[in-house]
Amino acid sequence: MMEKTSPELNLDNLKAIRVVGRGAMGTVFLVHDQTTDPDASTPFALKMVEKSTLYTKFDGDRRARWEVSVLSRLNHPFLPNLLGTLETEEFMAWAVPYCPGGDLNVLRYRQTDRVFSSSAIRFYIAEIVCALEYLHRMNIVYRDLKPENVLIQQSGHITLTDFDLTRTLKPKSARPVEWAPEPVVTKDKAKHRRNLTWLITAVSEKGGLMKVKSARVSPVSRRRPSFSNGERSNSFVGTEEYVSPEVVRGEGHEFAVDWWALGILAYEMMYGITPFRGKNRKETFRNVLSCDPEFVGKRTDLMDLIERLLEKDPTRRLGYRYGAPEIKRHPFFKGLKWDLLTEVLRPPFLALKDEDETLKGKIDIREYFQNLRAPPSIPPSPLPSPSSDCRRNISLTEF
Numbered sequence: 001m002m003e004k005t006s007p008e009l010n011l012d013n014l015k016a017i018r019v020v021g022r023g024a025m026g027t028v029f030l031v032h033d034q035t036t037d038p039d040a041s042t043p044f045a046l047k048m049v050e051k052s053t054l055y056t057k058f059d060g061d062r063r064a065r066w067e068v069s070v071l072s073r074l075n076h077p078f079l080p081n082l083l084g085t086l087e088t089e090e091f092m093a094w095a096v097p098y099c100p101g102g103d104l105n106v107l108r109y110r111q112t113d114r115v116f117s118s119s120a121i122r123f124y125i126a127e128i129v130c131a132l133e134y135l136h137r138m139n140i141v142y143r144d145l146k147p148e149n150v151l152i153q154q155s156g157h158i159t160l161t162d163f164d165l166t167r168t169l170k171p172k173s174a175r176p177v178e179w180a181p182e183p184v185v186t187k188d189k190a191k192h193r194r195n196l197t198w199l200i201t202a203v204s205e206k207g208g209l210m211k212v213k214s215a216r217v218s219p220v221s222r223r224r225p226s227f228s229n230g231e232r233s234n235s236f237v238g239t240e241e242y243v244s245p246e247v248v249r250g251e252g253h254e255f256a257v258d259w260w261a262l263g264i265l266a267y268e269m270m271y272g273i274t275p276f277r278g279k280n281r282k283e284t285f286r287n288v289l290s291c292d293p294e295f296v297g298k299r300t301d302l303m304d305l306i307e308r309l310l311e312k313d314p315t316r317r318l319g320y321r322y323g324a325p326e327i328k329r330h331p332f333f334k335g336l337k338w339d340l341l342t343e344v345l346r347p348p349f350l351a352l353k354d355e356d357e358t359l360k361g362k363i364d365i366r367e368y369f370q371n372l373r374a375p376p377s378i379p380p381s382p383l384p385s386p387s388s389d390c391r392r393n394i395s396l397t398e399f
Contacts, residue, residue: 082096132259
């Protein structure tokens, strides 16, 4: 799909209502245009990066421009559309619609026992499948699926965000227009009824999510399975607990890494923890390579779906051969009207209106970055930062 020409934004006309989030690539503001929207009735999200820091952060300039390029080609209800861009001598920035419902991780923490119901999981996973299907048809592998990157729109539907780790890959051999694989048959329902005590204990010992420094991890081996003549990436990229076995092994990866991450996400929505998390990165990766996901309770179609998505051999993973249509046929989605997902008027949860959205912006963006560069007036606290409880990321990539 060709890139769309996006409107040029004027930084002098933009005022920030508040900071939505900060990451390695920049800062996201909730902003409004004082000239076209003086009452801030329709604010939008602005991802802002300083050029002075881009060149020292993981080839940041190329990643930032790549993300804008991807956004300019998207046209899907569960993916953001590019509202505008700006570039000055100091900054690069791009605007996308604001999602007031937060992300799936925030939403999960609001639920009873911090887990989703099966019906809610079905709804959100179905919409994510549709978004990934669209990207894959554009030959784009997402590579960064995790709860924090699944945002909730005002309507209650999802939007994927953060596309700086995406990459275009040549597809595998052309698939037939009409295909009819055998229906998915669930595995023995009496198997794999296991106990999650060791997993729950591992989480409670630390009291929450953890964050460690981003670092490249040496692959365990260099085996090269057949990927049916499709292009593979050899980058080590992703979020630690969501990284697939083929990435850990350094054997090259393609679109199936997104289906692995979908299995991890579904498991976390079901149990509130990821299936392979260890006490440290090394143990996590060892679990990814050697352990099976553990389940408790009566065997369900959701458990079977997760197991098939978490197949360690990517060529045997659900979705590898036929893509999203293969996943859509799984019994967990039986009866789902895929073509009517966008017309669902009452998703599981509706986004609450944020009162701050109706306020006029009070943050000058240039002053905000100037204050960040200013030396601290007091020595930094020796106490650990609250951000140390965040999820561990390893977002290095080589294009």
